[in-house]
Amino acid sequence: MSDSAWQITWFTLSVAALSTLLILPFGIALAWLLARREWRGKSIVETLVALPLVMPPVATGLLLLKLFGRRGMLGGWLEKTLGWEIVFTWRGVVVATAVMSFPLLVRTARVAFENVDPRLEQVARTLGSGRWRVFTTVTLPLARRGLVAGALLAFARALGEFGATIMVAGYIPGKTATLALSIYNLVQLGHDPEAFTLLGISVAIAFCAVFASEWFLRRRIR
Amino acid sequence: MTKRRSLRLVFLAVLAVLPLRAADLNVFAAASLSDALKEIAKLYEPGSGDKLRLNLSASSTLARQIKEGAPADVFFSADEAKMDALAKAGLIATDTRVSLLSNTLVIVVNADGGAAVNKPSDLAASTVGRLALAETQTVPAGIYAKEYLQRAALWEKIRARVVPTENVRACLAAVESGNVDAGIVYKTDALISKKVKIACEISAPDGPKISYPLAIVKDSKNIAAARRFVAYLSSAEARAVFVKYGFLPLR
Amino acid sequence: MVFTEADPMSVELSGLCLPLAHFTLEVDAVLSGRVTGIFGASGAGKTSLLELIAGLRRPAAGAVRIDGRPLTDSSTRLFVRPERRAVGYVPQEGALFPHLSVRKNLLYGFSENGARPVGLTFEHVTEVLEIAALAERRIQTLSGGEKQRVALGRALLASPRLLLLDEPLAGLDAPLRDRLLPYLARVRDEFAIPMIYVTHSPDEVMALCDDVVILSQGKIEERGAPVELFVPAAAPRFVRR
Numbered sequence: 001m002s003d004s005a006w007q008i009t010w011f012t013l014s015v016a017a018l019s020t021l022l023i024l025p026f027g028i029a030l031a032w033l034l035a036r037r038e039w040r041g042k043s044i045v046e047t048l049v050a051l052p053l054v055m056p057p058v059a060t061g062l063l064l065l066k067l068f069g070r071r072g073m074l075g076g077w078l079e080k081t082l083g084w085e086i087v088f089t090w091r092g093v094v095v096a097t098a099v100m101s102f103p104l105l106v107r108t109a110r111v112a113f114e115n116v117d118p119r120l121e122q123v124a125r126t127l128g129s130g131r132w133r134v135f136t137t138v139t140l141p142l143a144r145r146g147l148v149a150g151a152l153l154a155f156a157r158a159l160g161e162f163g164a165t166i167m168v169a170g171y172i173p174g175k176t177a178t179l180a181l182s183i184y185n186l187v188q189l190g191h192d193p194e195a196f197t198l199l200g201i202s203v204a205i206a207f208c209a210v211f212a213s214e215w216f217l218r219r220r221i222r
Numbered sequence: 223m224t225k226r227r228s229l230r231l232v233f234l235a236v237l238a239v240l241p242l243r244a245a246d247l248n249v250f251a252a253a254s255l256s257d258a259l260k261e262i263a264k265l266y267e268p269g270s271g272d273k274l275r276l277n278l279s280a281s282s283t284l285a286r287q288i289k290e291g292a293p294a295d296v297f298f299s300a301d302e303a304k305m306d307a308l309a310k311a312g313l314i315a316t317d318t319r320v321s322l323l324s325n326t327l328v329i330v331v332n333a334d335g336g337a338a339v340n341k342p343s344d345l346a347a348s349t350v351g352r353l354a355l356a357e358t359q360t361v362p363a364g365i366y367a368k369e370y371l372q373r374a375a376l377w378e379k380i381r382a383r384v385v386p387t388e389n390v391r392a393c394l395a396a397v398e399s400g401n402v403d404a405g406i407v408y409k410t411d412a413l414i415s416k417k418v419k420i421a422c423e424i425s426a427p428d429g430p431k432i433s434y435p436l437a438i439v440k441d442s443k444n445i446a447a448a449r450r451f452v453a454y455l456s457s458a459e460a461r462a463v464f465v466k467y468g469f470l471p472l473r
Numbered sequence: 474m475v476f477t478e479a480d481p482m483s484v485e486l487s488g489l490c491l492p493l494a495h496f497t498l499e500v501d502a503v504l505s506g507r508v509t510g511i512f513g514a515s516g517a518g519k520t521s522l523l524e525l526i527a528g529l530r531r532p533a534a535g536a537v538r539i540d541g542r543p544l545t546d547s548s549t550r551l552f553v554r555p556e557r558r559a560v561g562y563v564p565q566e567g568a569l570f571p572h573l574s575v576r577k578n579l580l581y582g583f584s585e586n587g588a589r590p591v592g593l594t595f596e597h598v599t600e601v602l603e604i605a606a607l608a609e610r611r612i613q614t615l616s617g618g619e620k621q622r623v624a625l626g627r628a629l630l631a632s633p634r635l636l637l638l639d640e641p642l643a644g645l646d647a648p649l650r651d652r653l654l655p656y657l658a659r660v661r662d663e664f665a666i667p668m669i670y671v672t673h674s675p676d677e678v679m680a681l682c683d684d685v686v687i688l689s690q691g692k693i694e695e696r697g698a699p700v701e702l703f704v705p706a707a708a709p710r711f712v713r714r
Contacts, residue, residue: 071400087401088352088385119568122529125555126562127582127631137581141572170385188282189360 005194009201012178015090016158019098020151023105027154028147031109032139036118053103057163061096064168068095092169093176097158105154112146113139149216156209160202179205245272245447248293250284252300252362252434253389254325254408258467259298262460270454272447280389282360288313288439295442296451298434300325300390301362305435312440318452319437324470326409327366327429330397330418337403339421345371345404346379354385354396354405362432363390367406369430394418408432410468433472482540482635482667484509484526489535491521491691498522498691500535504669508661510682510699511671518691519671520565523637526669527562528555539635561633561666565640567624569612575623576608582631593664598626601659618649622656629664636660636668642677654680675703 034046052060068075068086078084086092116139124134140147162180169176171185179202186195251259256278263274277284277292281299285308288294297314299305302321308314329345331337337349345353356364364386371377387393390407397405398417405418412420436455438448454460461471483505491498498518511519524530526537528544531552537545539560544553569578579595599605602622607615615623621641628636641657642650658681661668670681678685678699685702687695695702 065399065401069399069401117568119564120570122524122527122555123562123564123568124570124581125529126527126558126560126633127627128556128559128584129582130554130556138570142570170387172385188286188357190286 002194002197005197005201007174008177008179008182008198009205011090012159012180013205015093015178016097016155019094019101019158020105020155022094023098023102023154024151027102027105027150028109031106031150032113032135034106035110035113049103049106051103052100052164057100057161058167060099061164061167064096064099064164068092068168087168088170088172088176090169090176093165093178096164096168097161100161100164101154101157104157105150108150108153109143109147112143112150115146116142145216145219149213152209152213152216156206156213159205159209245444246275247272247295247444247447247451248275248277249296249298249451250277250279250288250292250294250439251296251298252281252284253278253391254300254363254411255298255434256391257414258410258464258469262455262463265459265463266451266454270447270450272451274451280356280361282357282362283389293443294439295444295448296436297439298436298455299362300432300434301365302433302435303365304362305437309437314437315440315442315445316437318449319435320452320456321433321435321472322455323434323464324472325432325434325468326426326470327363327370327406327424327432328409328412329404329406329421329424330394330412331404331421332397332400333417333419334400336397336419336421339404341422342374342376342424344421346376350380350403351383352385352402352404353380353383354387354393354402356390356393356407357386357388358384361389363393363406363408366430366432370406370424370428373430374428408468413468434469483538484635484667484669485536485538485541486522486526487536487538489522489525489532489537491518491525491530491532493518493521493691496691498525500688500691500693502686502693502696504684504686506667506682506684508668508670508682508684510678510685511669511688512673512675512678512685513688514673517688519688520639522688523562523639523669523671526635527560527637528553528558529562559632559634561628561631561636563621563624563628563636563638563641565643567620567641569615569620569624569627571612573612574608575604575610575612575615578612578623579604579608579627579630581627584632593629593632595630598629598664601663602626602656617645618653621645621653625656625660629660629666633666636666638668638670640672641670642672642674650674650677657681679703 030049065087066072070076070079075086078086084091086095120138121134124138129137160180162184165178166181171177171181179198183195183198186198259276263276267274281301281304284297285299285304288297288308289311297305297308305314305319309316329339329342331339339345339350344350355367358364358368368377371380385396385402387396390411393405394407394411394415396402398415404421409423412418436452438445438452442448464471483503485503486500489498489500498521500522511522513519521530525532525545532545532547534547536543536547543551544558545551570581583595599608602625604619604622604626607619607623625641642653645653654677661681672678682699685697685699686693687702
């Protein structure tokens, strides 16, 4: 495998990992809220969260481009206060992959929380545990498998992200070149053999990630 | 009875003849020709009875599509190299090839508070953090731009700031959105957009030789209609439209 | 070994009102026995009543006070969180934590420095309930009766001042119930913690309770000593078929 193939692979794994880590706290918190609480407008929240799953990825990418562009609402503010440029940089890749994989994490985590018997949480309260202690000592351990599976699924999705990423970050060699974007570019250039090498790497990584996710879901509580 | 049968015969005869007149022409043309060709289509269609289907994209993308068997009748490329490649693969009717137009490269910045670029060497200044170019290995506009920058000894200085785009119109859009500080596009593209302004023009002696060749695809199913259209493109009426949009006629 | 007689504790349920699926639970009573039974058919609202006392639900209106101290009061919007009430709750089917061992389950609510009645130690509780040998076992390996005893022990070790038991012996067959009843009696006698005991079995009421409230469709239908209400001749409708 050539140097650049290694670099592209490493870059893809890093942004996918970073993106997954970033969405974990929000995704888990939202999943818990959706599993355990009712409120007016809850179905709107559920729909919004599901949108990136159903909309064409480039459409989501376009929305993000408008939002995080230099003149966008969030992009302008971020550049002014933190000096962060989002579009056409690795940060843009992270944003695109985070948004696209978020719904998968929330869905899987929500089911994991719903499968924890609320009775157990109630009993724990009567035994003197406050809400946070109940969450960490009862809910989280019992939901752990599903949460890990959700994180792995989100990671796998982030690895393969293309439509939103190409909109928000574009393909800039050395700066935003993920596996997916690189394959596309190599095909455009007519360099099919190199494209196939990257294709093989993508398949291998995705296979491992999804396999691990399924394995986690299926493991019985010891 | 006889009257109805003869009416039906006339009806069928008309139907049989009509397709011969009304052809659907697939015209694969470079993105920079978008607006000019759309206007030309409006002038051409009523008179000829043919319908023009314009596939507008980067010439590199179009060439690849033709190579993979896409149903094209006419190919109008933004550089000779793409046409040469197809000719070598035996995909075009070489006797129909003609180079009609040229163009000028310009540096554009956002019309609303863009970076200050008065001469090409200003591209290397710190105010130009990001420069949009059409993909410099395949898209003609990008190839031309890189060729110019190399000749002006600017390429090495600015190559780290380049944001490649899929075609020249995407390059223009990037400058319009304000997400890049400057871009290099054709003068004809810059003139279309109100959101960018031309910071400086790359004059013909400094710039690369830009040439737009046109040819009929060998496997075309509408050779006659294609010939008619190619002939029209060389006419004075069509040339006036091209000139209006800023193209430079060759010949 | 009896340490102390259970101090009379009064649980005051004043004007409690909670709309349920098919009727409204309305309770206004003061409970003050050692073991008060709440008797009624399935769906009469017994579990909901326990949840109100434990603080796991809020009523639409009304107040819950223990020994005069208000825990829930809709008129002042007071609601003490369940973890602060020191009210133990043993639901039907025990609800043991499947990811923890028996020992960890038992000690879940146990605090080393907490004030507790004399004798409420891990050793003593496991001895009384005869579950000491199960300490390192996994929950999934326990039998139905063992699970109930562990659930009971877990609630006790959290030092509650009131214990709510929701049909602890339901779902167990008759011989097992007969074997477990003495444990409940032992808990009543040994640990001096007042209990509210929900059941639909007259035998359990007769064996354990000194006061019984009969709940039907969310309202208190009758109240009194078990002997008065459950002797067959006096109230044939409560006799088990």
